[in-house]
Amino acid sequence: MICYIYDGSFEGLLTCIYEAYYNKENPEEILKKEEFIPNLLTKEVYIKSDMNKFSKVYEAIKLKVSPVSLKYVFYVYLSDINGSSNLIYNYVRLGFKLGKNVDLYLHDNRVLKIHMIVKKVTSEFHRMxxxxxxxxxxxxxxxxxxxxxxxxxxxxxxxxxxxxxxxxxxxxxxxxxxxxxxxxxxxxxxxxxxxxxxxxxxxxxxxxxxxxxxxxxxxxxxxxxxxxxxxxxxxxxxxxxxxxxxx
Incomplete structure (x- = not known):
């Protein structure tokens, strides 16, 4: 099992997505370094944040999927919910396939979970x-x-x-x-x-x-x-x- 580990920054997360795409890998997990617990079944791949790679994925989400989806990705990243990096990765992969219509696929758990978390973050944002x-x-x-x-x-x-x-x-x-x-x-x-x-x-x-x-x-x-x-x-x-x- 391949696990990408990053520094916890938004730049690091999008760098992970870049590396997975161009290395033709499909990591089972993407985790912040403080979330990772070493085990014998996991191949650890440490991903260093790269602003150039981050920018390419950032722009790709905005142009090939939608600015709204990019906002959703950022809100889920801010949620600090365990497993949110995996949710974002799977949502972005689906978004690259479906384009701007991805958020219409609420019957798909990859989309539904993102929307549920965005709703929680948005609600607390306005309440606060x-x-x-x-x-x-x-x-x-x-x-x-x-x-x-x-x-x-x-x-x-x-x-x-x-x-x-x-x-x-x-x-x-x-x-x-x-x-x-x-x-x-x-x-x-x-x-x-x-x-x-x-x-x-x-x-x-x-x-x-x-x-x-x-x-x-x-x-x-x-x-x-x-x-x-x-x-x-x-x-x-x-x-x-x-x-x-x-x-």
């Missing part, structure tokens, strides 16, 4: 836009910790660069230890240790804006209209951790 809470850090920058199910930091950041153009801010995914950093001119994704964020939260636990927001939330609450069941349905409890207004 309303759940991000910023803290003012010494009047220098705004800081927002998040712990989403999927790796959506890069998806939500453009929304906040539009809303907070005159502010410096950091959106920090503590689970993955990555952050988007905006400096009024542009933004980028970088690695950032979880400990950094926890220290900021501890040192700025009860800032002025947090206190005002809690008071506003409390004053506008209508006690006899509280509906915890409905609240949890629209605002799942796993997102409550960093909501300033909740205890």
């Amino acid at each position: 836009l309303g759940f991000v809470r910023f803290k003012d850090i010494d009047n220098k920058f705004l800081y927002a910790p998040i712990e989403p199910d999927h790796n959506i930091t890069a998806l939500i950041t453009p929304h906040f660069t539009e809303r907070l153009r005159s502010e410096n801010f950091i959106i920090h995914d503590l689970k993955r230890e990555v952050a988007s950093i905006y400096d009024k001119n542009g933004w980028s994704i970088t690695s950032l240790p979880k400990e950094y964020g926890l220290r900021l939260l501890y040192e700025n636990e009860n800032g002025l804006y947090e206190t005002l927001w809690k008071e506003y939330f409390k004053s506008t609450t209508i006690e006899n209209r509280l509906n915890p069941k409905l609240q949890k349905m629209h605002m799942p409890k796993r997102y409550w951790k960093f909501l300033t207004e909740l205890p």
Whole structure:
């Protein structure tokens, strides 16, 4: 059994697809290096990310399949779901055969699974836009910790660069230890240790804006209209951790 192993980047994943196609191989598995567990039945092939090969596959998906399919591939990559690399590989192979009609084949598991994951990532992406809470850090920058199910930091950041153009801010995914950093001119994704964020939260636990927001939330609450069941349905409890207004 052939297993392609890559560095976990999107560039690395598309490089794997390039190598499989031009080497006329059909790897049974494509895994991120942290997912791979060595065994005697697997032939390990380590694939090094190559920007030229990545670009060729990227453009091929966009032109020979569709820009929408390319978006789906990226969203599934961001899902961080185990086995997502295999799903993408099989979906792209089918896409090269069927062209732009590939997404009509929902009876095919290779397509259906992609659509199901895209729906989950898209849903969390839109939901998270309303759940991000910023803290003012010494009047220098705004800081927002998040712990989403999927790796959506890069998806939500453009929304906040539009809303907070005159502010410096950091959106920090503590689970993955990555952050988007905006400096009024542009933004980028970088690695950032979880400990950094926890220290900021501890040192700025009860800032002025947090206190005002809690008071506003409390004053506008209508006690006899509280509906915890409905609240949890629209605002799942796993997102409550960093909501300033909740205890």
